[in-house]
Amino acid sequence: MNSEDIYEIDAERGQKLFPLLPLRDIVIFPGMVMPLFIGRSTSTAALEAAMSSGRHIFLAAQRNSKTEEPAPDDIYSAGTLCQVVQLLRLPNGNVKVLVEGKSRGIITEFEHNGDYYRVKVEIHTDELSEPSPEIKALMAEVVSQFSAFHSETKNSMPQEALGGIAKITSADLLVDTIAAQLNPKLEDKQNILSTFNVKDRLETLLSVIVCESDIHQLDQKIKDRVKKKMEKNHKEYYLNEQLKIIQKELGKKDESAEEFNDLEARIKAKKLPLEAQTKAMAELKKLKLMSPLSAEASVIRNYLDTIVDLPWGEVSRTSKDINKAAQVMDEDHYGLEKIKIRILEHLAVQTLVKQPKGPILCLVGPPGVGKTSLARSIARATSRKFVKMSLGGVRDEAEIRGHRRTYIGAMPGKVLLNLKKVGVSNPLFLLDEIDKLSSDFRGDPASALLEVLDPEQNNRFNDHFLDLDYDLSRVMFLATANSAHSIPRPLLDRMEIIRLEGYTDLEKTEIARNYLIPKQLKESGLSASLLRFSDGAIHKMISSYTREPGVRGLERQIASICRKIAHKKVKGERWNHTVEPVDVIELLGAEKFLNENVRPKVLAGVVNGLAWTESGGDILQVEVSVVPGKGKLTITGKLGEVMNESAQAAMTYVRSRASILGLEKDFYQSVDIHIHVPEGAIPKDGPSAGITMATALTSALLSRSVDTTIAMTGEISLQGRVLPIGGLKEKLMAALRSGVRTVLLPHKNLRDVAEVSHEIVDQLEIVAVEHMDDVLSRTLAIEPVSISTTLGGADDIDSAGIITH
Numbered sequence: 039m040n041s042e043d044i045y046e047i048d049a050e051r052g053q054k055l056f057p058l059l060p061l062r063d064i065v066i067f068p069g070m071v072m073p074l075f076i077g078r079s080t081s082t083a084a085l086e087a088a089m090s091s092g093r094h095i096f097l098a099a100q101r102n103s104k105t106e107e108p109a110p111d112d113i114y115s116a117g118t119l120c121q122v123v124q125l126l127r128l129p130n131g132n133v134k135v136l137v138e139g140k141s142r143g144i145i146t147e148f149e150h151n152g153d154y155y156r157v158k159v160e161i162h163t164d165e166l167s168e169p170s171p172e173i174k175a176l177m178a179e180v181v182s183q184f185s186a187f188h189s190e191t192k193n194s195m196p197q198e199a200l201g202g203i204a205k206i207t208s209a210d211l212l213v214d215t216i217a218a219q220l221n222p223k224l225e226d227k228q229n230i231l232s233t234f235n236v237k238d239r240l241e242t243l244l245s246v247i248v249c250e251s252d253i254h255q256l257d258q259k260i261k262d263r264v265k266k267k268m269e270k271n272h273k274e275y276y277l278n279e280q281l282k283i284i285q286k287e288l289g290k291k292d293e294s295a296e297e298f299n300d301l302e303a304r305i306k307a308k309k310l311p312l313e314a315q316t317k318a319m320a321e322l323k324k325l326k327l328m329s330p331l332s333a334e335a336s337v338i339r340n341y342l343d344t345i346v347d348l349p350w351g352e353v354s355r356t357s358k359d360i361n362k363a364a365q366v367m368d369e370d371h372y373g374l375e376k377i378k379i380r381i382l383e384h385l386a387v388q389t390l391v392k393q394p395k396g397p398i399l400c401l402v403g404p405p406g407v408g409k410t411s412l413a414r415s416i417a418r419a420t421s422r423k424f425v426k427m428s429l430g431g432v433r434d435e436a437e438i439r440g441h442r443r444t445y446i447g448a449m450p451g452k453v454l455l456n457l458k459k460v461g462v463s464n465p466l467f468l469l470d471e472i473d474k475l476s477s478d479f480r481g482d483p484a485s486a487l488l489e490v491l492d493p494e495q496n497n498r499f500n501d502h503f504l505d506l507d508y509d510l511s512r513v514m515f516l517a518t519a520n521s522a523h524s525i526p527r528p529l530l531d532r533m534e535i536i537r538l539e540g541y542t543d544l545e546k547t548e549i550a551r552n553y554l555i556p557k558q559l560k561e562s563g564l565s566a567s568l569l570r571f572s573d574g575a576i577h578k579m580i581s582s583y584t585r586e587p588g589v590r591g592l593e594r595q596i597a598s599i600c601r602k603i604a605h606k607k608v609k610g611e612r613w614n615h616t617v618e619p620v621d622v623i624e625l626l627g628a629e630k631f632l633n634e635n636v637r638p639k640v641l642a643g644v645v646n647g648l649a650w651t652e653s654g655g656d657i658l659q660v661e662v663s664v665v666p667g668k669g670k671l672t673i674t675g676k677l678g679e680v681m682n683e684s685a686q687a688a689m690t691y692v693r694s695r696a697s698i699l700g701l702e703k704d705f706y707q708s709v710d711i712h713i714h715v716p717e718g719a720i721p722k723d724g725p726s727a728g729i730t731m732a733t734a735l736t737s738a739l740l741s742r743s744v745d746t747t748i749a750m751t752g753e754i755s756l757q758g759r760v761l762p763i764g765g766l767k768e769k770l771m772a773a774l775r776s777g778v779r780t781v782l783l784p785h786k787n788l789r790d791v792a793e794v795s796h797e798i799v800d801q802l803e804i805v806a807v808e809h810m811d812d813v814l815s816r817t818l819a820i821e822p823v824s825i826s827t828t829l830g831g832a833d834d835i836d837s838a839g840i841i842t843h
Contacts, residue, residue, distance in 0.1 A: 055149060055156035056096040056119065057084035062103040065227040066118040067214040068139040068164075076133040080107070083153040085125065085135060093122040096159055097137065098145065099228055110148040110155070116232030119143050119159060139214075142231060164210040165236055173209055176240040183247045184216050191254055209236045213243050222246050298326055304346045311350070314506050318345050333446050341443060344450055344504065349457060353464040353512060356421050358389040363419035370415040371408055372549045377401075377536055381416060388514070398491045400472065400517040400525075403538030406588020409518040410470060412538075417466035422514060425460045425467050427452050430474035435481025438490065440503035450503040453490060453510070464512040472529070473519035484526045491515060491532040539767045540587025540655075543580055543775070544797050550576050554593045562600035569603050570616045571596075578619040581775070582629040587655075587768060599625050643738030645817075646749035647730035648773055648781070649722070650765030655772030657749065658722070660715055660730045662738035667710025675715030678723025684753065685713050688732035691758050691810055692739065699820065701739060711735070726763040728754030729782070729813050736814055744817045749773045750782035758810035762786040767794045774801055782807050782816060 059081050066072055076082055088095035098117030100108050124136040143159040150156075169177065181204050206212045217230045226246050233239045305318045321338050328335040357363070363385055367378050384399060401409040410426070417424035432438075440451035449455070457463060469491075475484045489495045496510040519525060522535055541549065555571055584591040599617060602625050606613045614621055623629065643662040648655060673685050689711070696703050713731060715722055729752040737744050751769050753761040762784045763769075773781050783791075785808040791799060807813050814820040 366419035406590030433476035438486035640743035648769035655768030
């Protein structure tokens, strides 16, 4: 459009306002003819106004295409004055319009008439004078770069039009024409449109062309790389097929065919059940028809390898000599007589019955008591191969039952994988830490184990990956756990619990002497002649450096001493060939555990209780303080719900016996009582602290102290009955270790005392109590009243030193 035309338009319109049509993601340049689809009511109103007043309308781009009703700040100020060439109304209410760009302009003022925006525009006049040499050089470079870009991208512009661009002499027209053919970002196009200096416009356009060219080259490199990779795969497939034909013509064997024949021979040689063999042959036939490069072929091949590698009916020869089994377990473990007898009974039944369906054994005990090593001993005693599966933290059902063959990477569950690894179908299979199973959205592994451990079902175990019945009935399953409480009830019902309790100090001494010290001497490169441990040194390590039911910590201390002696030997230093207690302190440092639970000074309101933990027994002191107040009862020490209820029951018992104890009936209304169990950072709970709390309450209220060599355990009812508890052996061991000499326990637990070693019982005075009155009589010299049941006289003492009140 020449300047005369512009002047005519300006002269004709003067200050007349132009209707504004905002555009989404489009920039119109002068000289462009562009079809547009209009749907917004404001835009339709602007078009109708333009059609009624010379068909001229001003087009400007929106800053954000998602803005439905743009305000003046949402619209770029630079735009193009266009003429409506054609307008067509569509059946759906939209409008199709064909516009032609005439000249660029800048909006100077917005005005809204209620339906659409009208704008005052300052029209820009293109440069018509002869361009300078610098401008000509820039124009030539722009044409050259655009021609190269056109040849690279095979732009849709016809070759004739490209030749016409080279003949354009107006710099502004050249920029507008080329910019209309590019597809950069909206901001770049808008920048070209709003730049009015000719040199700046050419330089901006040139940078946009170079940038678009670089982007296209990078995109082309990526496409070429992908294409080459695809061509390589097709090429390999084509060459493989040609190679097969050439080998066939030369009379050579086809490697893939030979591989298929080998796989088929392995399937036939394997003693597979009929169902498994039929399924394997069908999958092999399917594999032969597939491309070896396909994803499904790798899944089928993995499936067939799994079938062939599994030990279908392949068993190792097992030993049925019960005497040998007993000898092996005695060699590997000290003590545990009852447990060894139960295991030997289990083995005897399996020896007599051809297809035994006895219970699955589950060894339950604290850490370090030898559950896993006992399982290894059983495997060695029966000449079975040993395989272990750790269940701690397993939360995916597929870990047990396998993944379904619906995706690449599917594999069998760990039960079959371990059998595949061990190579026989009758190993000793240890399910370690079965109480640590978890569950989430991926399933419940404990439920999947029900089929594995049920003798009535595991002869038809169905793995999701294998999708065939596999016989697990010949596998000897053993499980281990630290606590039976966290094992799901249905799973617990499938197993027989064998409890391994903690070792006594004498047992630990024998284990250290006969097992741990020789083992660590060998691992440290020492001999028994170079290093010996006295009984005092071993006892020092047990009592002052470990506090555990097992011997794992003790073994670490022995190993530490052996390493230090080995270090001295290598450095050429002198050392004592016999380790004494004083040497233990020198080598291991300060004592870690001091038996300070029993204080020589007696205090009112402080009573020793006995607690059971997964790591063994412990002394738990209960402290009660009575201060003037208004009847508030405070319970601290991070106690669980059960112990809080025990404290409440103890308080109710004391209030009910107030008159007998010599207290005012309403004593609790004028005092505040605080019950505290030290080591408040450690959570504590369990039903065995009731009588301890009741005794501590009575002691504090009467200001009478309880002998510190007395400890007690038992739950209390509201009527004062003493209820039975568990973990008796661990509690008695803790009492003995802490210097306690008298232990009060529920009368109903007398039957459990017979299960405790005489080594422990003989060193304690064990008093069985049936009512809380008996406890107070023994500890605070308060005579029991008629409500207590008298079980016997003071002379009723049995051979184990048990006194019954």
